[in-house]
Amino acid sequence: MKINIKGLSRNWATLVSALAVSLLGGCGGSGADDVAFDYNPETLISENSSNEYVEPPRAPDGFKVIYYVDSGDGTPDKLEALETFGTRSSTEDQAYGTDAVTGFKWGYTSDTAQYYSDGNLYGSIRGDERDIAGEGIEYSFELENGSYTVVFGFNDPWDSEGLRHVSLTAEDVVLEEDYYIPVDDEFKRFDSVEVSDGVLNLGIKRNIANSDPEADPQISWIEIWGETDEQVAAPAAKSWIVGDFQVDAWSLSTAPQMTPVGDDWYEMTVHFQDAGGFKFFDQNQFLNADNWGVESENSTTITYSDDTFPIVVSEAGYYDIRFNITSLVYTITTSDLSALDPQNEMFVIGVGFPQEPDMNWDTSKAIPLIKNFRGMGEQVFGIEGLEFSDEVELKIINERSWDGMDIGFVNAAVYNETGADFFWGETISGSGTPNLAYSGAAGLYTLIFDYAANRATLFKGRMYLVGAGSLGSWDVGQAAELDQVDNGWFELSLRFTAEENPEELEKPYGDFKFVSEQSWDAGNFGLVDRSISLIEMINSGSSAGIPAPAPGYYVLRFNPESLAYSITAIDLEANPTRSEMFIVGKGYVDYPDLDWSVENAIPMSRDFQERGDYVFGLECLEFGSAVDMKFLGQLGWDGLDAGFVNGGEQTAPLVGVKADVVGDTSDLKLIDQPGFYDVSFDYLINRVNVIPNASGDCL
The missing domain is CATH 2.60.40.3620 (Immunoglobulin-like)
Structure with missing residues (x-):
């Protein structure tokens, strides 16, 4: 069957036109010609939970889809109906960086928001919320110089009443000006887009005079077609392991990705602090989605569903865990640590630490890490409240010289591109190992290094309030998070509600403490002795609670480095009340x-x-x-x-x-x-x- 497409409207009432749009996006922008292509419905993929891909004849005239972007997709590694990976894009959306499979660089380069992520390619949206005239969403794609076809897909589920007008740009050239993003699904296609510098830069930008907060630019999907002999990128099967062994137990967004070792096997060494459980996931977004676990308690049979039970280890220790995503076989082996050399010291070395401003890779000024950090074991070193300046570089050494272990980060290039937190990241010891190099990273961080597993965790410091003022009171799992503001300070606006109890002379309105995690095993900040001083603080499980003020609204500030806090009442007269919500x-x-x-x-x-x-x-x-x-x-x-x-x-x-x-x-x-x-x-x-x-x- 041959379909000719010309001048499609933005409303598609028939199956043929809907399929044609998804497969081709064949009209709209300047230079769009009539296009004919062979269509075989048997090659279309439907809801693709298996993630198997059969390439549909998608692009016209010998062109292939080089990049496909489902902007804002919450499951970017899983294809949905009528979707494809490109020849250079093995995932459906990413921040600008190197594609993990193809090695080509692409992704969004501007500060964007991910609105929501339905399975349909029009349902997921990435937008720009900066409200700056002339600015918007920007993507960049590594391409050889030449001519390409670009297709943008749009949908405005909020129906912004005709306000959402944008300019569509390529290589800073306006392809279409004052384009109105409609409520209904619509695409815009542009042929003969020229690349002359090895990178195609695309933009969906506000009109130059528009800063209306109701007119944020947004994009649903992008395709780039071109002539190439490259084959479509193979979907990269991935497996994450999540469970009680994590610093933030059962947090899927911070779960480590297992290492593929061939023949559909994946492996990971993990460190349990106590008996506990774990599961395997094929994405790291949604904890209540389908996953691999056992079918019932005490079972060893793996099943894939949203109602599985954890696989259990019976005691603390290091474990080598392997999993085959095809045969659904797993193994748990106690790690052999007999050849491990005991280490008594570890240090952070680098540049950009305000507490050691003159370090500049001078090993004599390296910052010591704490052994048996948080009681996690003799092989675990760490530090809390490690302050970064805007520009920081670091690695780990085991003595104050370069004659010992030089420990870097296997995925340093990935971490450096985003400057993001990472959890259970692989380390490497040798000579000239890759170091972290972050920009715009100022703040307080926690660094944990487990040398028995060759894994490290780095995350920006967090601080929580537990006790009076927290809805969960002394339930640390419901502690209220403070915001990290400036110069090492954390801040929280809150309402204290406890009525006076005259029998509690030192704390008539209750008391509170600060903790660095929603757990009693981390930093625990309170007063040294409440009966002597309401100022002197200590980080200790034996610290005393800080007396809460009388009921009312306050701004609470805390600095874990200087061990200082302040409580300031909010001026309610400056904040009028509302009559409805x-x-x-x-x-x-x-x-x-x-x-x-x-x-x-x-x-x-x-x-x-x-x-x-x-x-x-x-x-x-x-x-x-x-x-x-x-x-x-x-x-x-x-x-x-x-x-x-x-x-x-x-x-x-x-x-x-x-x-x-x-x-x-x-x-x-x-x-x-x-x-x-x-x-x-x-x-x-x-x-x-x-x-x-x-x-x-x-x-």
Whole structure:
């Protein structure tokens, strides 16, 4: 069968036109010609949970898809219906860097937001929220000089009332000016796009006079076609291991990726601090998605579903874990550490540490690490509160000279491109090993090095409040996170609520402490002796709580390096109260007509649970299986539009999570978590709680 495509509209009512758009994107932009190509429906891929790929005859006239980008896709390593990898792109979206399979550099280069990530190529969106006229989303792609076809795909699910006008650019040349991103799926194709410097730069940018916060540029997908003999990039099967062994146990986003060793086998050495469990995942985004675990407790049979049980080790120790994703066979072997040379010292060496400003790779000034860090074992060294300047370089040595071990990072090039945290990253010992080199990385960090496993973890320091002022009180798992601000300080706006207890002379309104993790095993900051001084602090499990102030709103600041804190009352007269607040989104059982329609937004109760006029909430709000959530301060989009700093798919309960009230904000998604919930929003301090209702009184 041969299909001729010309002048397709942006609404596709028939299957043929829908398939043609997905396969070709064949009209719209300047220079688009009539295109004929052979179409074989048997080669199309449907919902592709197996991730097997059969190449459809996608590009015209001998062209191939060199790059395919599903912008903002939450599962970029898994193909959905009618999707393909390119010859140079083995994943569907990434920040600019080297493709892990093909070795070519590509990705987004601007500061962007990932709005949401449905399986459909139009459903996932990457956008620009900076509200700067003339700026927008930018991607770059490594290409030989020559002529290419570029296709952009668009969809505006928020229907921004004709405000979302952008310029589409390639190599700083405007391909189309004042393009309106429509509500319905639409693509724009441009032929004969010339590359002359080895890199194709694409942009979706605001018009030069437009800084309207309701007009953020956005893009759903991009294809780049060209003449090439390259074959489509093979999907890179990947496996992550997640479990109790992690610093932040069962955190999928920080789970280490296992090493492929051939014939579908993957392996990883992990260090359990105690008996515990683990599972295998084929993505590192969604913890409640399908995964490989055992089919029941005490079973050894692996199954792939969203309802598996952890594989268990019975005691602490180092384990070599292997897994075959085809045969579903796994092995657990106790690691042989008999040849390991015991180490008594480890140091950080490099440049860019404010506490040692003159180090500059001078080994005599190297910063010592703590042995048996956090009680994790004699082979584990670490440091908390390691301060980075904007530009920092580092590696690890085992003595204050270059005659000993020179320990670098196997994936330093990847880490250096993003300057991001990494967890259980592979290290290498030798001569001239690769060091970290971060830019714009100022802040306090925790570094952990396990030399028995040749693995390191580096993450920007976090600080939490536990006790009075935290919704979970002394439940450290619900401790409230502070924001890292400047010069080593952390800050939190909060409300203290405890009434006076005159029998507690030293702490009549309760007390609190600071911890560096939602765990009692990390930093534990309080007073040396509350009866003597309310200023002198110590990092110790035996530290005393800091007395909380009388009920009210405060800004709490803490510096773990200088061991100083401050409590400042918020001026309520400068913060007028609101009379109404609404929930908008979809998926609420008693509000079937909501579906993001503002006029049907759900009204919230003021002074929720007698928490004050800045707190709105609802009890017993019934969630369906797919919930979206934001807050509005009025029945309309003009005004307070409160989303979430960490939007997208999350898992309840959510305690004290940060609301975002600046620009186009991200909504919260709760998938496959139906039930009754209590939802509250304190708009003075921008904190949200979404907690299952345990009263049993909701029916």
